[in-house]
Amino acid sequence: PCHASDGEILIGHPACLSGSYAKAGEQAVGGIQAILDWVNNTRGGIAVEGRKASLVYKYYDCESKKESVTSLLERLITSDKVHFTFAPYSSGLTLAGAPIAEKYGMIYMDHGGASDKIFQQGFEYVVQTIGPGSLYHAGTLEMVKAIDPSAKKVALAYADDEFARSVMKGAEERAAELGFEIVFNRTYPAKVTDLTPLLSDLKASNPDVIIGGGHFEDGQLLNRQLADLGIQPKLLSLIAAATLPAFGEALGDLAEGVMGPSHWEYGVTFSEKGAKKLGKMWIGPNQEEFVALFKKAVGKDMIPDYHAAEAGAAVLALVLAVEKADSLDPDDVREALGDLEFMSFYGGWNIDETGKQVGHSMVDVQWQKGQRVIVWPVAAQTGKPLYPKPDFK
Amino acid sequence: MPLLKCEHVSKRFGGMVAVDDVSFEIMSGELMAIVGPNGAGKTTMFNLINGVFLPDEGHIWFAGVDVTRFPSYKRAHLGMGRTFQIPRPFASATVQENIAIGAMFGAAGGELNVEEAMEVADEYIDLIGLKAHRNKPAGGLTPIEKKLVEIARALAMKPRLLLMDEAMAGMNPKDIDQMVTFIRHIRDVEGIAVVAMVEHIMRAVAGLAERVMVMHQGAKLVDEPTREALNDPRVIEVYLGRQAEEFNAKG
């Protein structure tokens, strides 16, 4: 599959539309479709091998299951003859498809597998857009140190899985560097429904800062039960939960002041101008446009979250790489991706030689009066941090 | 040496003593019946002999081995076969397979492979006259046919002691007589089985048993040759009642 013969470039995706990752999967599909719309209709396609080609998106539902990933991926590659493939959501499923992509020498865009370990396996065609887990809390802790040098005690309470562990390991190292003291460091099983015993234990350590979470459901639960038990930290930061719009809806007042690191957020002000200032290449719709395209794509009044943004940004990376390589040959495109550095609504994009994302930095988001406000880094701020966080009622 | 020997066997359920210090013996080749009023502990005694329950006190010897704590499959290997009060053939297996299972795993077991066991089964099918049903699932048979299959299955185990719990309940007198003849025939001709049975049908008891043990309230009341036992006033009092006259009148 090397030529855009009939002017179409096919992107194949074994998406997760049902099963445990359905939510993230739906977002990713919407994000990809939104950017496709932009590339084909606003940008006018992709210039490759002397002609304009448009993007076509082909996706199946892998049900969030590893067996289906391999067969659907192979079908996309061999029967549908797609030119590029996207990985399903999560590190595990990304890994499940990797051997097939490698076998066929197919570019495999990882937009939802944050594990650093994927890139230690010697895969040649896996390219990451989501940032590695270890960097999530760097900013958060810097923020605390900057605002409140007296806050010392940090508690970590998080889901026992590969992703949350790598995030928390990063946080732990960062905390040590910045002179914090880790007073509590415990995990809970991934699909937990009651955290009370863990939180009673945490309460005893009387922390200033609580960092935790892992997924959306347990993040909600953690917040809720901290409130139930009357634990009042000065800062509460939850990964993969607090940044999503539904978080505030679900928790109402209890979300006030809760923070979370995010790859992207509705409200981040990356712009073409900003990119120019930094001397970076810019591509893609601006944020408002992206949100509008996303809503059109999913046919619902739904705000895109970072799952959508990541997947969309991965499409943009492909567009630039194809044009740069002026070829659809996976090896050429892979090389071009390796050299690529750009900015988009999603922020910076740049990978290292293993394919791992290193050019993207995160923002910290905080719920303030029912709105999500970007409070850190200062450069991206849309509002001042609320610190210490107001007590739970 | 007796084939089966029970010594001071007792079994309690909660506070109630179902079998109370019972001792008795069965000799090889003997036809013996256990009778007694309802709730006297006969079935419980049976289950103790057979290993479905373990006794709280006392000892049981079978074929010279102390089997008191043996699980029932080990007793079967020593040559103990039984039928159930309500027949329990393996419903989805054919008649032939049912009987072959007995041959495969019973006292004869260990030596027979599947093919040989099937052949043995065919012999017993002829014996009980169920040839027409050989390849039918046992679940589809009439109750009486099920009973026959169950007896054949127990016999195919080549038991030295055959235990039958109310095998003739629900049969009409003609069938009972046939069954009595059949079992006597097995004992005499095949020479394998000693039968101990629990029965309430006097026609069967009188026709088959040489000796009768009568139980009452868990304990042994009488253990004598059939005629004497059934004429014992205590037995008439607690068990036979008015039917004793009828029975004695007949023979």
Add this chain to the structure above:
Amino acid sequence: MFFEQLSGNLVQGLILGSVYGMATMGLSLIFGVLQVVNVGHGAFIMVGAFTALILFQSLGVPPILAIPVALLIGMCLGMIFYYGAVKPLVSPSGAGIRKVGRRQLGKAAGVFVAVMIAMRILSGVLDLNIAFSIFIAIILMYAFLVYVYGGRRQEKGPELATLLVTFSLGVILEEVVKQIFTSEARGYNWDLGKLDLGFTVLPFTKILASGGSLTVAVLLYLWFNKTRAGMAMRSVVEDSVGARVCGVNVDWQYALSFSLGIGLTVTSGVLLTMFIPVGINPYMGGGYTLKAFVIAVLGGLASPYGAFFGGVVFGLLENGSYTLLAALPGGEPFALTRFFSFVMLLVILLIRPTGLLRRKG
């Protein structure tokens, strides 16, 4: 400190356990009467959770008042599912499909095609997507088969087959709810204040949830043991032939207990959200199904109030053991509490192979 935490966790475990127990009673009831293991149990809990959520968020109905609504919804669902899918497999008097030949299947396929065409025409008006029309057409085709050719099959279907049916019913509920509400995790916020015990804090909603569970358990116990209708249902459990000759309408008792079991399960979904009012999503039931299975076995499987008891034991074990396991060096105490409670399950089953409350038969 240690004891303060331990007692805090035990109190929390007790409260949680009572809700767990409530969430298991429906499972036990259905198993006890119909010998059906409801593998889709969690999906019904999910329906209850959504009932509470929707009533509270869009109508402002406090969850405690959602209980009768949930019971009603659950019983209706139970009736529909019983007559539609479960009865053909379990009912001794047989309402299964007598015998499916080519002709019947042909006609059913005709119904399918007709419905598809109708939906195609209607889809412009109703704004249904294609998948949903196929779904409805399949259901109608199936209903056609069951009701038109539903006959007098006497032999019982293999009991295992009901596993597939209940599993699929759960999947259908999950998928339908997903289509309507998306797979977003939701929550609501019903605040009644808290009770501070010193060593732990209990929101009144939790206490209310636990009290509600206890009330339901007691009512169920009384109903089963003291009323004529409850005795009738028990008699069906014991011996359906015997019940029949006593004049009990056995088929109806089956339907009723299935529907009551589902009703209780949906209701428990409401109580669970009072306990944990977040994370409400179409797939939330899976974890509860596993727990309910274990609790049901602890309590003796066929006994609904045994299930309640089992739930309390399980809650105490799960929460109480944390404090002990956290005192051990290394390891992750929370995951180990799960390990510990499952080990306890096995130990209990070794000592009492038929659960805590069930006598050996």
Add this chain to the structure above:
Amino acid sequence: MRGSGKYLPIVPVLAAYALLLLYGLAAPGKWQLVAQLAFYCALGQAFNLFMGMTGYVDFGYVAFLGVGTYGMAVTISSLSDGGLGLGIILIGFLAAAVFSTILAMAVGAVALRLRGAYFAIATIGVNEGFRYLIEGARIWNGADGIIFSRHLKTALGRKMAMTVSTFWADIFVFGVAVLAAVLTLYYLRNKVGYALLALREDEDAAKVMGIDVTRYKIIAFITSAALAGLLGASGWALKLTYVYPPDVFEIHYTVEAIIIVLLGGAGTLMGPIAGGLIYGVSKYFLAITLPGFQLLIFAPIIIAIIVIFPEGLVGILKGKVHGTSLEKFVI
């Protein structure tokens, strides 16, 4: 049933697998589909060996696949520098079989004393408990799992590692399926099969017939578990080159196994193949034509099939060929 004819039913089984394999080799780009179907068939076949023959449902069955996966993963990730070449895979399979057998013996000793639903649910406890033990005690990296694609490449070279993951692993899955079928038939035709038949029908009566029921249950249980271990080692470990505990101790796979076996017909030899193919093909087809809606369509279809054909498809077939010359091929 006498003589040489008694193993005839293996013929259609082997033919079915051979056809499936040939299709995969011949049709371009269908290999992974065929591999997925083979996985479902093998899963059903191995599960059926215990469930179909004893009537006991092991809800925790997936735990054996899980430890098998770990057996392979641990072997490869710790011995990759040993210069063992392809031998490492052999050792991996051995480890998988040993791990799953040991777990089966431990579980069997406890759970096989229980009956009916108590057994089924106790085994769920085993699966969940084992998973949380691995996570909680941080055994084999705990929840971090093992990602060993790199190790496989070190041990076998990049090219070979890729071929193993995308081709040989699937061939091994076929091997497990065939092995399971052969063992099933062998058991069915020998004393084990009759003992299991008896205990499935009436455990107490079986005991009285002289059948050491525990022993025969354990035999079937361990065989079935060891096959599951091998299946995990090939279909999951070698193929996907990573293992996360929540992924391999996921109870959903047990449910899938039950669906496959029942769709095909429990206790039959061909059933798991029929069930696996129907299950796999319908899911694949629906995932492609109606992505996101496939379960909504699939679930009512399952209900319809099971209500209309409660004995499963091969169960129906058995009834149809009864009394014809084909009878001796179908069980």
Add this chain to the structure above:
Amino acid sequence: MLKVENLQSGYGPMQVLWGPDIQVKPGTVTSLLGPNGAGKSTLLWTILGAVRPWEGKIFFEGEDVTFEPTHKKADRGLVMVPEGKHLFKEMTVYENLLMGAYRKGAQEEREANLELVYSLFPILSERRTQRAGFLSGGQQQMVTIGRALMARPRLLMMDEPSQGLAPKIVMEIFETVEKLKEEIGLTILLVEQNASASLEAADYVYVMHEGVIMAEGTPEEIEASHEIKEAYLGI
């Protein structure tokens, strides 16, 4: 009281009843005899509605009840003592008896009936709080009969009530049957293997074989016919 015309039924594809006609007059004991597998139990189950009639008619007290469901018939006072016990094993003896009075119309006289049952089977009174499953076979049979009496039946159908009972009790059961007939005017349809006892108790006898009625008459007539006794009754 009960009239059955040309009744046909069976299980699945297998037909068992091939059109027997029988009649039961009020206040009598009607006995149904026949070899094993003749279809006697099937006839009772079909009358009760637990086995679906294929053809024919069933009239109870003049009304056509052919397709009425079992519980409706029970409400009319059509009560059965089934073969094979079928009592509620986990319930106490007392609860079992209470269940007997479940049908409409039996509730009011519950206490009186209980007295009657306890006087017939004193052992049940002793064991009233015991679980029925732990009783001996014969004691369970007593519970089953007692339970049926608790329903205050208009027509009592007894399927082999003496099975598994000690000879002394068998006699008592037959005495009870006669007593019930005489004292409370109960109508009874009796199926028994114990032909001689059954003939003694009956007012009228049907002999059934392979699903059809081969002979009928008063006990004396049947007693007198050697062919019938030889061929169908085995005495």
